[in-house]
Amino acid sequence: MKSQLCKQLLLPAAVLAFACCHVSAYAQAAPSLQAIQQGFLNPPNEAKPMVRWWWFGPAVEKPEILRELQQMKADGIGGAELAFVYPEVLDDPAHGLKNFAFLSPEMLDAVQYAQAEGRKLGLRIDVTLGSGWPYGGPTVTLHNAAMRLRTIVAALPGGAASAPLPALKEGESIIYAAVVNGTQSKWDASASSPATLDSEAARVTPAETPRVILFFVQSHTGQMVKRAAVGAEGWVLDPFSKEAVATHLKTVGEPLVKAFGNTPPYAIFSDSLEAYGADWTPTLPEEFRKRRGYDLLPHLPELVAGDTPNSANIRHDWGKTLTELVNEAYLVQINDWANQHGTKFRSQTYGEPAVSLSSQKLVALPEGEGPQWRTFSTLRWASSGNHVLGNNVTSGETFTWLHSPVFRATPLDMKAEADIDFIMGENQLIFHGWPYSAPQVGEPGWSLYAAAVFNDHNPWHPVMPTVNNYIARLSYLMRQGKPANQVAVLLPTDDAWAAFKPAKVTVTGAMQDLLPREMLGAILSAGYNFDFTDAEAIDRLGVQHSILLLPPTTRIPVATLRKIAAFKAAGGKVVAFGHTPTLSPEGKSSGELTKLAASIFPSTANTTAELTAALHQAAVPDLAFETTDFDRNAIGFIRRKLPTGDIYFLTNTSNREIKATVSFSTSYASGVALDPETGHTLPSKIAPKKLTLTLAPYESRTYLFGNGVTAATSKATTTASAAPIDLSRDWSVSFTGTGKTETQHTLTDWTASDATQHYSGEAVYTRSFQVEKAPSLGVYLTITGGSAEPGAPDAPPTAEKREGIPNPLVTRTGPGTRAWYNPPIREGALLVVNGKPAGALWHPPYRLDIASLLQPGENKIEIHVYNTALNAWAALPPHDYRPLIAKYGDRFQMQDLDKVKPVPSGILGNIELVFEAQR
Structure with missing residues (x-):
């Protein structure tokens, strides 16, 4: 097992010994599949x-x-x-x-x-x-408050030998001043001369032409705790x-x-x-000099302007220093x-x-x-x-x-x-x-x-x-x-530092622009999952994945390229998307860097199709799809590697049913499905290849493959299925706590009635039905009738638009998510059959097996349905926060109050008893 796993991981020799040693120790301590x-x-x-x-x-x-x-x-x-x-x-x-x-x-x-x-x-x-x-x-005193670099630009008339010091705010100080050519709206940072500061003015060497003087101020962000x-x-x-x-x-x-x-x-x-x-702290100039080997202050004009040939290099070194300082001082x-x-x-x-x-x-x-x-x-x-x-x-x-x-x-x-x-x-x-x-x-x-x-x-x-x-x-x-994610995406951190600018010093923020969205989506659609890594991690630990993917990158340490070359020489796979590195982190080119980059990345993928082909050539994907482009983009998965098995979790991230045939790359011949609703193992064993799936909106599946997995005992049943029984009519509905009970001959939205439009709480749906004899089939109470909701944002660009429903994936780039689906139960329910709990209905497919709870003759069924508090809240008068604001200030603002209105509630679909042979 040890050698098999190491071969699978395709790790370079330096990491193989470390990984295999840990695999051996891990295998001894890992729980058995039955224990899992x-x-x-x-x-x-x-x-x-x-x-x-x-x-x-x-x-x-x-x-x-x-x-x-x-x-x-x-x-x-x-x-x-x-x-x-x-x-x-x-x-x-x-x-x-x-x-x-x-x-x-x-x-x-x-x-x-x-x-x-x-x-x-x-x-x-x-x-x-x-x-x-x-x-x-x-x-937190002002001295210890978050700081920023502020630039004040003032005109310097021709012939002037000095400039008055600008007015400063409390806690501010001028740390450097420089004279540049240009105007206050457009000045040239490529050549600057320092000004001499004293208590009254900034002293400069006179010149005939008007110029600009720049005052660099150690200031504060002014941000208060939110x-x-x-x-x-x-x-x-x-x-x-x-x-x-x-x-x-x-x-x-x-x-x-x-x-x-x-x-x-x-x-x-x-x-x-x-x-x-x-983006600043009082010790930054000293720390910068100590860590980068030169003085930052004379380069502040370039750092702020960002438009000289050396600006990106200065910003890189400044950004890297800030990272080191927050690491040490904070983390x-x-x-x-x-x-x-x-x-x-x-x-x-x-x-x-x-x-x-x-x-x-x-x-x-x-x-x-x-x-x-x-x-x-x-x-x-x-x-x-x-x-x-x-x-x-x-x-x-x-x-x-x-x-x-x-x-x-x-x-x-x-x-x-x-x-x-x-x-x-x-x-x-x-x-x-x-x-x-x-x-x-x-x-x-x-x-x-x-x-x-x-x-x-x-x-x-x-x-x-x-x-x-x-x-x-x-x-x-x-x-x-x-x-067990197969792909490691090497983050272009040095490019992120080089892209810093005053008041915008975030590596994670820069990655939004540096990592092409289509590249990341293509990895997933090709059947792989991925992690991020960075140059420091590779330098310390090597490449720990089967495939290393380099996104468009300009700057990279030579030491990192050497590590990648060793990984590739040991059998690791390397794929590049877009352009490959040409500069060191400090912005210099070298023969070794050029040679290494050319040998490691002889070619690059420039389209998602080329990237998919390169990945498939590098390694068999963990999940192979036979389905439409839309469904391929909607299916997400993750794999965990066990010493004697594999775990896969797979989910439909979209708001419509999808069909697919999938093959898992596990080396094990069989496995079982695990039901996360009940925790039980399902009866039938499954093969990892050519598994046909039908996934309801947002439905998920969990699989455990390996030697020794045990399926649940299955009762012998017939293989035929009976016609469904429609139970959609004639329900007694009691609104708990209100004393209101009504008969719904046709299932009705609570908000359709003035009496329950603003009702938030529980309603108990009750009726009886007849069963001639104890069933030999699985019997599922099923509620159908949900529908995709239009308007879901940000589907992958290759996703198809079907049935007039645009962009039906839940994925988006901004904050927040939701299920873009109109369910047949609003919003959850507990099912009771003959006085015994049968489970909860809270996501598609809305169905529960109730065969074990049925009895010959009359059966009583109760569906306890619950909506949200929004409906009752919508009936309340707007809350007056003015007294609170008057005493404590405006510390929060309630969001989306214009959307506080009753939403559909109750059972809105069709209720059926569905008979299926158990597998």
């Missing part, structure tokens, strides 16, 4: 999803804290991250509402209580090391400053972690780096602090400022977000870092912006995004989120300004345990074995 099947049936607590638990104000009370923790436990949630955000209400002693000041004794006492009670329930408790985002607050709790207001800290970060850890981190007593939080959390415009310092305090640093290591992919090696728990699976995503950025670095768990901030506005998101929306997250390598979902809601405020309770609501104020919440069980099972399964 059992773990899938009963996933461990650590695989259960978590929630971001928003404490508004914070205005919390211990009884409600305990009740919500108990509800999380009952829902199958594995833990909570304490997140302290803006107030929702003014203090109201008469109703027991009081906003505790951030880090006040009352707030810290509530933290202590929450973590203690959560631990008693077996929940994992994390804590955000601050309030709102990014890190900062009242203890969504801050009461008492947490203040500047965003300077992420390049060790002093600023250390002060935050002492003044904010220490009190929060101390509140956990002898049981520190499982992890402390830092949200995505959003110190917008932060390393916080991670070390976490270790010293018995916890782990969970970090969303992307955004602004300039962290790189390899920066993730500096934190214990890299995390991502963003379900943009066919283009660049920081979720894939995080999972790739974990795959390359050997971390088995990738957490993700999940469901951010899911189907806005608040309360609009449904269980089907959750599945549409969760499945995409799984195929990108996420295996620890952290829901965004769970709003703490004071019971005094009534329904629908508090909510974040823009996020889904997963607490029990949402009427469809009774379906949540089923959704969470689905997620927990797949999270468990996606942690087994090793990641």
